[in-house]
Structures are given as structure tokens and as C-alpha cells.
Amino acid sequence: MASSSSLSASNEYFEYRFIHKINPLDYDNFLKSQEKLRAKVKNYQGYISEDLPLLVEEGETLVFETILRFDTPENCIRWIDSKERRELLYALENKGYQFQGKANFESYNQWIKQSVSNPSPLWKINLLVLLVLYPTVMLFNLLLKKPSFLDFPTWMLFGNFCSVAITGWFAVPWVSRLYHQWLEGKGTKKEQLLALISIFFTLFIVLQIFRHIPLRFW
Template sequence: MTSSSSLPQPSDEYFEYRFIHRINPLAYDNFLQSQEKLRTQAKNYPGYISENFPILVEEGETLVFETILRFDTPEHCINWIDSKERRELLYGVENNGYQFKGEANFESYTRWIKQSVSNPSPVWKINLLVLLVLYPTVMLFNLLLKKPSSIDFPTWMLFGNFCSVAITGWFAVPWVSRLYQKWLEDKGTKKEQLLALISIFLALFILLQIFRHIPLSFW
């Protein structure tokens, strides 16, 4: 298997979206053809960087492949994922039993936080802020929206991840990085740094208690 001819830019300059594909071994050739069509269409969209050739990660009655899509920004990535052309290409292969799910690469969020601050930040601080926005986003999506019976699970998972990427990439991650910029850049007094850290853990604790006390019937 070969990789895409488009080479990724340095790691801080692109946004990754990871797909897991589940297919019947008999549909392998059709799967590769559909992926090549998707890659060709994606190249026409602004911000496209690359998408690797499907990598086999699990064999058996169902073949499991992984692909990673790279765009220069979350916005450009979302525009392609939700495009009419992509939905039309996927509609045909889904009817033949093809299943997939997508998720944003956790590290992609940390890159956007890194870009919003002027001084290098410890990885643990960046990851903690990503957790602060991803946790409530995913929990609220599962709480407020229920899968309609007319939509298959892989499509619903893609929709859920699309919403999470849109909310975190466009609003939550930029907002929280600005809010905690001094803490990320180790500016201010030790007391201010400590208070910022406490506020993050306190916010996560409060969110945990809120979601814990929601009746199971709502989930």
C-alpha cells in the first residue's frame, strides 16, 4: 500500500481527522475505489493537505482500516466532511454494508492552542484545556440528541463527531485558550498560576457532578 502523494506540513500547521472503516473482505476492491474517489474530490476543497492510503489495522470476518485526513484548519476540514459531494459518494457504499466512524485527532486540538499563545506551553497544560472543552461537548451531545431510528449508527457517529469538531474547533478551544493564555504562557504570579489550575479542576469536578446527577433515563 502506498501513501498519498501530498506530504503533511509540519505538525503545528494542519488539522487531522481520523476515520475507522469496517468492510466485508469481498467488498475490498470497491472500498479502495470509493476511497480514491473521496480523495480525488477532497483535493478540490480549500485547505486540503493529504489523506493517507487505507491502513489495515484488524483482520477477520470484517476488515478494519484506518485513514487520516489532513486539512490546514478545522473549518476547511469540516467543510469537506459535510459537503454534498462527499455525502453522495458515501451514500452508495453505505448501502453495500460499509460502516465507518470519524473522530478528531486529540493532538489536533492541542496544535490550535499552541498557535494561540506566544510562548511555548507544557503539553500537560494544553491537554488539560482540551479535556476541559471536549468532556462537556461530548456529554451534552449525547444528552441532548438521540439517534433517530431512520439513521444508521456510523452516520450518527459521524454527525456527532462533526458537531464536536465544529463546537470545539470554532468556539470552545479558541475561547478557552484566550481565557487561560497567561496560565499557558506561565505569566503572572505563582498564586495566579495556582488559582488558574484550581479553577480548571474545579470546573471539571462540577461538570462531573452535574452529569452524574442526571437520571439514566436521559442518556
């Protein structure tokens, strides 16, 4: 397993964070299932590492956190959506096990960084990710409603799957090419300022559009 320091230094990985909620009586079964999952995921293309379950909250329900690392969003999604993983989780879900996943916002940085030749300030990269991530998540919630046969954790996983796929494969690479000059600090000060203004203006327009959609559609 790669160390956290080496991973941070390379920044060439994609993180997916899982929150697990289990009954204390199912603690042993949960740990066994995680061991089985780790044994399976190691055989998947692009796998880097997975943190052991970390207890973050105690009580009537135990809350654990794990972080999964792959080299690309595509390979991570293939594992998350795999038949092998679903079969291993099925038995736990029938006992009340709940989980939700969330892509690490910072993990998108590497795909933008790889598309530019000069180092880019972190705030610029995060701003571009926000530019595509916000409308993606909003449109998903607007256009798709949770089917009655799906539980909330599964629906959240599906939502994150869609957001990661759209932003990681299409939106982030596209917007990084569009703002290539701005990311690298090229051009005049006026051109740099206009690019920044256009980003904030686009976010403002998108915000106003979603604000004016009638409440019944949400």
C-alpha cells in the same frame, strides 16, 4: 502529498481519523471509492494530505484506518459534510460499509498555540481541550438522541461533526483566551496555582452535575 515528518514538524494541520469496516468481497470497490474520494478532496480548500487505507484488523470484516489532514477544522468539516462526499459513500453504505470518524485530540493544540506568544507545555494545552471537550460531548449525548432513520456510523459522524465545530470554532479559542496568562506561565506562582485549581474544580463540578442527572435522560 506531504510527508509525515514535515507535518509533525510544522504541527499546522488538523487530523480526522476514519475507521472503515467492510466485507472482504467489497475490498476492490472500497479501494476504488477511496481513490475517487482522494481525487475529489484534493480540490477542497485547505486540503493537505490523506493516508492510504491501512489494514488494522482481518477477519469476517476488514477494518481499515485512514487519516485526513486539513489546515483548519472548518475546512475539514466542509469536506466531511459535502454533497460530493456523501454521494460517493452512498453506494458503499448500501452494501453494508460502515465507518466512523474521530478528530485527533492533539490537533486542537495548534489553535491554542496560535493564541499565545510563548510556547506552552503540552499538558496545559491538553488539559484545556479536555475542559471544553468533555462537557461538549456529554451535552450532545444528553440533549440529542439518535433518530431511528439514521444508522449508528452516520450518527457517530454527526456527533463528531458537532463536537469539532463547537470546540474548534468557539470553545477552544474562548478558553485559551480565558487562561492566556496561565498558558504562557505569566503571573505569580500563586496565580498559576489558582488557575490550575480552577480548571480541576470546574471539571469536578461538571462531572458531579452529569453524575446526578437521572439515568432515564441518557
